[in-house]
Each structure stands twice: as structure tokens, then as C-alpha cells.
Amino acid sequence: MKKSIPFFKIFTISMLLFVVFLIVVLFAADIAYVDGASMMEVLTAESVRQAFFLSMYTSLTATLLSILIAVPAAYALSRYSFRGMIVLDTIIDLLIVIPVVVVGISILVFFRVGSDLVESSFLPVRWIGQMVQAGGEVFVYSKPGIIMAQFFCVVSYAIRTIKSTFDDIDPRTEQVAMTLGCTRAGAFGRITLPLAKHGIIAGAVLSWVRAFGIFGAIIIVGGSVRGRTEVLPTAIYLELSIGRLEHSLAISLLMVVTAVIVLVTLRLVSGKSLFGGSSSS
Amino acid sequence: MISIRSLKYHVGNFNLDISLDINNDEYFVLFGMTGCGKTSLLECLCGLRAPDSGRVFMDDIDITDADPRLRGIGYVPQDGALFNHMTVYRNIAFSLSVRHVKRDEIDRKVQEVSKKFGIEHLLERRVLGLSGGERQRVALSRALVANPKLLLLDEPVSALDEFTRDTACRELIKLQREIKIPIMHVCHSVDEASLVATKLGVMRDGKLIQVGKTEELMEQPYDAYIARTLRLANIFKGTAVKEESGTFITIGSQKFKATVDEGELECCIKPWHITLNRPVGHDAVNSVEGTVAEVSVMGAVIRVCIETPASAEYDSMRMCAHVSRHEMEQHVVKEKDLVTLYFTPSAIQKLG
Numbered sequence: 001m002k003k004s005i006p007f008f009k010i011f012t013i014s015m016l017l018f019v020v021f022l023i024v025v026l027f028a029a030d031i032a033y034v035d036g037a038s039m040m041e042v043l044t045a046e047s048v049r050q051a052f053f054l055s056m057y058t059s060l061t062a063t064l065l066s067i068l069i070a071v072p073a074a075y076a077l078s079r080y081s082f083r084g085m086i087v088l089d090t091i092i093d094l095l096i097v098i099p100v101v102v103v104g105i106s107i108l109v110f111f112r113v114g115s116d117l118v119e120s121s122f123l124p125v126r127w128i129g130q131m132v133q134a135g136g137e138v139f140v141y142s143k144p145g146i147i148m149a150q151f152f153c154v155v156s157y158a159i160r161t162i163k164s165t166f167d168d169i170d171p172r173t174e175q176v177a178m179t180l181g182c183t184r185a186g187a188f189g190r191i192t193l194p195l196a197k198h199g200i201i202a203g204a205v206l207s208w209v210r211a212f213g214i215f216g217a218i219i220i221v222g223g224s225v226r227g228r229t230e231v232l233p234t235a236i237y238l239e240l241s242i243g244r245l246e247h248s249l250a251i252s253l254l255m256v257v258t259a260v261i262v263l264v265t266l267r268l269v270s271g272k273s274l275f276g277g278s279s280s281s
Numbered sequence: 282m283i284s285i286r287s288l289k290y291h292v293g294n295f296n297l298d299i300s301l302d303i304n305n306d307e308y309f310v311l312f313g314m315t316g317c318g319k320t321s322l323l324e325c326l327c328g329l330r331a332p333d334s335g336r337v338f339m340d341d342i343d344i345t346d347a348d349p350r351l352r353g354i355g356y357v358p359q360d361g362a363l364f365n366h367m368t369v370y371r372n373i374a375f376s377l378s379v380r381h382v383k384r385d386e387i388d389r390k391v392q393e394v395s396k397k398f399g400i401e402h403l404l405e406r407r408v409l410g411l412s413g414g415e416r417q418r419v420a421l422s423r424a425l426v427a428n429p430k431l432l433l434l435d436e437p438v439s440a441l442d443e444f445t446r447d448t449a450c451r452e453l454i455k456l457q458r459e460i461k462i463p464i465m466h467v468c469h470s471v472d473e474a475s476l477v478a479t480k481l482g483v484m485r486d487g488k489l490i491q492v493g494k495t496e497e498l499m500e501q502p503y504d505a506y507i508a509r510t511l512r513l514a515n516i517f518k519g520t521a522v523k524e525e526s527g528t529f530i531t532i533g534s535q536k537f538k539a540t541v542d543e544g545e546l547e548c549c550i551k552p553w554h555i556t557l558n559r560p561v562g563h564d565a566v567n568s569v570e571g572t573v574a575e576v577s578v579m580g581a582v583i584r585v586c587i588e589t590p591a592s593a594e595y596d597s598m599r600m601c602a603h604v605s606r607h608e609m610e611q612h613v614v615k616e617k618d619l620v621t622l623y624f625t626p627s628a629i630q631k632l633g
Contacts, residue, residue: 172362175329178349179356180376180423190379194366 027256030249038246039253047226048235048251052258055231058143059211062150063158066211067204070158074203075188077159078166095156103152104220107145111136139221146222146229150211157210158203165199166192205266209259283326283431283463288335290325297321297487299335303431303463303480308454310474310495311467313484314510319467321487323433326465327356339430350379355429359436361420363408369395369419370404376427394422397456414445425460434466438473450476471512472580483507504633505547514586514601515550516632530629534595537567539629547632554628555602557585558621559612568623569600573616583609587622 042048077089095103114132117125139145169192177187193200215233218224224234232255239248283303290297297318303309311319324330326337328349337345344352364372370391371378377387395401398418403411411419417437424432437453438446454477457464468474474481475495482492491503502508508516519532521543530539530548541548558568571587578584582603591597602622604614614620 170360170362172358172360173364175324175327175349176356176358176362177364177375177379178329179327179352179354180427181350181379183348183350186379190375191364195364197366 027253030253030256034246034249034253039250042247042250042254047230048232048254050227051230051232051235051251052254054143054146054229055212055233055255056258058146058150058231059208062147062154062211063204063208065147065151066155066158066207067162067200070155070162070203070207071193071200074159074162075166075192078163079171092156092159095152096160099216100149100153100214101216101220104149104217107149107152107217107221108140111140141221141223141225141229143222143229146218146231149217149221150214153214153217154207154211158207161203161206162196162199165196165202168199169195201266205263208262212259213255282340283465284338284341285326286336286338288322288325288332288337290321290330290332292321295321295487297325297332299487299489301482301489301492303465305461305463306479308457308464308466308477308479310478310481311465311484312469312471312474312481312510314469317484318487319484320435322484323356323435323465323467326431326433327354328352353427353430355424355427355432357417357420357424357432357434357437360440361416361437363411363416363419363423365408367408368404369400369406369408369411372408372419373404373422373426375423380427390426391422394426398422413440413442414449417441417449421456425456430462432460432462432464434464436467436469439468439470446473447476453477483510485510500551501630502549502632505549508549508630508632513549514552514584515555516547517550517598518545518547520545527626533598534589534592535569535598537629538626540626541629541631549630549632550600550624551628551630552584552601552603553582555600555622555624557602557604557608557612557614558623559614559618567626567628568621569598570619570621571598571600573614573618573620574599575601576614576616579603581606585609585614585620585622587620 073092077085077092111132114129115136117129118133120126120129139148173191173195174184174187177191178184182190213233215237218231219234219237222229222231222234224230224238226238230238232251236248236251236255239245239251282305283301285299285301288297288299295318299322301309311322313319321330325332328344328347332345335345336343339353364375367375373391373395374387377390382390391404392401395404398421400415400418400422403415403419408416408419417440421437434453438449441449450473453464453466466477478495480492481495481498482489483498484490485506491498491507498507499511499513502511502513505516517532519530521528521530521539521541523543527538528541528543530537530541530546532548537550539548569587569589571589573585574588575586576583582605584601585604586599586601589598589600600622612620
């Protein structure tokens with residue numbers, strides 16, 4: 001019998017190659033445009049160095065905070081069901097679907113409205129107002145504000161990714177662990193957490209990548225003060241706004257290279273694809 | 282010994298209501314259709330679900346409100362629920378390491394239990410990649426290493442092929458005789474239940490409707506539901522009328538002598554009490570003549586089903602007999618042959 005042509009396989013692989021080609025072409029254009037002098041200037045500039053380290057510091061801190069909250073929150077969403085759970089689930093998704101600029105504006109408005117409560121004649125409300133006002137002084141146009149903006153922009157992604165991992169783990173394994181001598185928390189720590197390791201790392205990487213690249217919310221909450229609150233995405237914007245396209249592209253490439261190094265390192269360490277599937281196939 | 286006293290649990294419209302005793306020398310099989318509450322009962326016993334009311338006693342100690350980890354119950358769910366991120370050794374040692382047992386003691390007990398189940402060579406292997414039978418042995422070893430007082434097996438052999446299943450069932454019986462703790466084994470295979478059970482309980486809608494020895498349930502099923510659940514053939518509706526020569530049941534166009542009370546009833550003509558006869562023409566009481574519609578091998582016996590001819594007034598009647606191989610060799614019956622089945626009045630069991 002004549003061997004049939006695997007049209008479907010050819011089609012799917014073609015689509016994969018097409019999208020990879022588009023990505024490669026996109027970055028190839030960037031590389032082609034940037035000259036060596038601009039690249040060196042960017043790499044040696046003190047402001048870019050500061051922006052790089054601030055980007056790394058804020059994005060890693062925001063990622064750590066979001067993972068610390070996302071792991072138990074995702075577990076609750078995955079394992080428990082109660083009245084109102086669907087509302088909580090929807091609110092978590094809200095942060096994924098709204099633009100990050102809205103997150104930034106909402107943070108600013110929160111501190112503004114909260115500060116207005118200081119003038120309330122009702123004492124508890126006034127206390128709340130004072131607390132929010134103090135929070136505003138800490139967070140608005142400051143490094144903690146950048147972390148806060150990044151946290152709000154990434155926490156839902158972390159929860160969603162980690163929840164899907166918990167969904168894939170049979171609750172029966174935890175139940176058996178409980179009959180074998182574990183408390184519920186012990187079963188979570190000894191069984192579920194190790195089984196969810198790759199999903200949690202994937203959630204952390206997704207969160208970090210997103211936090212590292214956020215622009216809209218950061219520029220609204222943190223501003224872009226060179227040497228104080230300037231991160232790499234805002235540096236790109238500032239360079240572009242004064243017409244230095246080569247410099248903004250050089251900073252962009254710095255971000256791309258950083259992200260690639262982190263992804264490749266984690267892939268090598270974990271030995272498999274972070275976002276599911278084996279690399280060996 | 283485990284005693285379950287009016288244990289009640291509800292979820293949605295489903296209500297569980299169980300009272301049951303299992304002695305240390307009993308291998309209890311909990312039998313029933315999917316969704317009848319078997320797994321819910323096991324989870325209540327393990328402490329994974331909190332019952333609404335009722336008590337559970339283990340050796341006269343009330344464990345109803347005890348934490349699952351303190352109950353001393355070994356639980357083996359359907360697929361074993363092994364910890365895939367651990368080696369076989371760490372799976373088996375889990376309950377001991379959680380309880381901070383000394384390393385050399387853990388090692389000794391793991392070696393001991395793995396030897397019992399013939400899996401010493403697997404100890405350093407990871408769980409992923411083990412066969413179904415190996416997984417089942419690891420799950421049993423893990424449940425037994427801490428010397429539980431009760432072993433709960435939720436369809437422990439359902440994932441195994443037929444040959445491995447039979448072997449595993451025989452090993453479970455042997456195990457129960459060795460460790461002398463009550464075992465509750467959930468299944469929905471009559472063959473599996475017949476093989477392992479010293480006591481059988483049939484559940485329906487959250488209630489145990491009949492408990493007894495397997496032979497008792499097969500011979501005297503409480504009602505038509507149990508008869509059908511135990512895959513008994515020849516369940517008919519009929520009317521019993523007392524006549525001068527005895528009581529007779531009319532089922533369709535057939536009339537059989539029986540030892541039952543008068544009235545409308547549902548009955549089962551037990552297939553293993555039916556005899557096959559050739560040549561046709563046997564006119565004894567309780568004989569049915571028909572064409573062979575099915576001949577199938579069921580282990581040691583052969584199932585022969587006949588169909589009576591339909592008439593304008595009555596549908597065809599299908600009746601099955603479990604015939605020995607020796608009997609089959611005598612009569613050489615094949616499909617479409619005309620044969621007679623006959624049975625004594627005691628073969629008719631009233632249901633309900």
C-alpha cells in the first residue's frame with residue numbers, strides 16, 4: 001500500500017516554524033539596526049547599569065512576593081469549593097484581562113482616595129486614611145511602588161499557572177499521605193509541593209518575565225526618575241522619547257539577552273521545558 | 282475488629298447510612314454499583330470525610346473524630362496513589378519517616394515488607410515506570426509497613442489484567458490470613474468478590490442492603506436488585522397460585538412448581554440448579570424446552586442459554602443454566618439445538 005503524506009503533521013510543524021521565524025526575524029532586525037558604538041555606550045552607561053539592577057531587584061522581589069501568595073491561593077482555588085468561589089476566581093482573572101496601565105492608575109487613585117479619608121469626621125475612617133496616606137508616601141514614585149505595580153501585574157499569572165499544576169495532581173495522594181501519618185499541611189509540604197515543583201518554577205518564570213518587562217503601570221506609579229526609579233522598560237521609553245532609537249534598541253536587546261539567559265539556565269537546571277512537555281521528544 | 286454504628290453522612294441528595302462489624306479474621310468485600318457510596322464510606326472510615334452522626338470503633342476505641350493520621354488504618358486507593366516523586370523505598374518508608382522512626386528500624390521494616398511482597402529488587406526504582414502489579418504491591422507494602430489495624434482497599438486490582446488480578450486476589454487472601462486484621466475490599470466484580478470474600482456486603486444508595494457469606498447471597502439474594510448486582514440470570518416476574526398438588530408460579534406461558542407463598546412476585550431461577558437434558562421431549566415438572574441461543578465458557582462451568590418460542594400472547598422466554606463441562610461433553614450442545622432445561626422447585630428463589 002502506498003504510504004500516505006502526513007499533511008496534518010506537515011501543517012502543524014509549518015505553523016511552528018513560521019512563528020519561530022517571525023520571532024527570529026523581529027530580533028534580527030533589532031540586531032541589524034544597532035551599531036556597536038551605541039551598544040557599548042549603553043552597556044557602560046551608569047544610568048543603564050542602575051536601571052538594570054533596579055529592574056532585576058524589583059522584578060525578582062515582586063516575583064518572590066507573588067509566588068509566596070500564589071502558592072497557597074492557587075492551592076485553595078484548586079482544592080476547595082465553597083459558595084462565592086467563582087467570584088474570587090473571576091476577580092483573580094480580572095488582573096489578567098485589564099491593561100497594566102489601568103493597574104497603575106488604580107494604585108495611584110487608591111492612595112489618593114485613601115488620603116482624602118484623613119479629613120473624615122469618623123475616627124476609624126480617619127485612621128484608615130492616615131494609614132493609606134502613609135502608604136502613599138512609601139509607595140508612590142518610589143522603588144516599593146514599582147514592586148507593588150509589578151506584583152499586581154503578575155500575581156494572577158502566577159496563581160493561574162500554579163493552580164493548573166495543582167489541578168493535575170491527584171488529591172488522593174495527599175489523602176493517602178494523611179492516612180500514613182501526615183497532617184494536611186504536612187501532606188502539602190511532603191507530597192503536593194514537590195510534585196508541583198515544575199509548575200511553581202514555571203509560574204515564577206512567567207511572573208518574572210512579565211514583571212521585568214512591565215512599562216505602563218511602572219511609569220504611572222513609580223515615575224521614571226533617572227537613578228532613582230528608572231527601570232529598563234522606562235529607560236527604553238525615555239531614550240525613544242528623545243529620539244535615540246539605537247540606544248533604546250540596545251537596552252531592548254539587553255533585556256532580551258537577560259531573559260534568554262534566565263530561561264536557558266532554568267531549562268538546563270530543571271532538565272525539561274518549564275511550561276510543560278519534555279525537551280527530549 | 283471494626284464496628285460501624287449508624288454512620289451517617291450526606292452530600293447533596295446522597296445519604297450514607299451504614300452499620301457493620303468486621304472481625305479480625307474476616308475479609309469483607311463491599312460490593313455495589315458505581316455511585317452507591319462505597320468510596321464515601323471508606324473515606325469516612327479513614328477520616329477524610331467527617332460523618333454527620335454515628336460512631337466508628339476500632340477494637341472498642343472510638344475513632345470517629347480522630348485525625349486520619351492517628352487512626353491506624355491502611356488505605357489503598359484504586360490506582361495506589363503512589364508518590365511519583367519518590368523511589369519505591371521512600372514510598373514504603375513514608376509512614377515511618379513521617380513518624381520519625383529511626384533510620385535502621387525503617388530500613389529493617391521496609392526490607393521485611395518488601396520481601397513479603399517480592400519487590401526487594403524494586404526498592405531503588407522510581408515509581409514511574411512500574412507495572413500495574415508492581416504499583417499495587419508497592420501501595421500495599423506502604424499501607425502495611427506501619428502495622429495498621431484495618432486495611433481498606435478501594436478497587437485495588439481493577440487496573441490489572443485478568444491473570445494478574447486473580448494472582449493478586451489470591452495473594453490478598455493469603456495476606457489477610459497472615460496479618461490477621463480486618464480487610465475491607467471495595468469492588469464491583471462478582472468474580473473478584475467470590476474469590477476473596479469471607480463476608481460480602483451489597484450496597485445500594487448509601488445503604489448496606491444485605492450482608493453475608495458469598496454463597497448465602499448467591500443462594501438467597503434479598504431482592505431483585507441484589508440478584509442483578511450479583512449478575513444472577515433468570516430473574517422473572519410471575520404469579521404464584523396454590524393448587525391441590527402444590528404452589529405453581531406462572532411466568533409468561535410457562536408454569537413451574539415452587540416452594541413460595543401465593544401472590545405476585547419476582548423470582549430467580551438459580552442457573553447452577555438447572556440441568557440440561559437431551560433429547561427433547563422430557564415432560565417432567567419444571568422443564569423448559571427451547572433453542573440454544575448462547576453457549577459461553579465461564580471458568581469451570583459453561584453457560585447455556587435457551588430461548589422458548591414466542592407466541593401471539595407471550596414473548597419468548599430466555600433461561601440460562603450453568604452446566605458442568607462433563608455434562609456438556611455428554612450432550613454435545615451447540616447453538617440452535619433444541620434442548621430441555623429442568624430444575625427442582627427449590628431452584629426458584631423468591632426475591633424481595
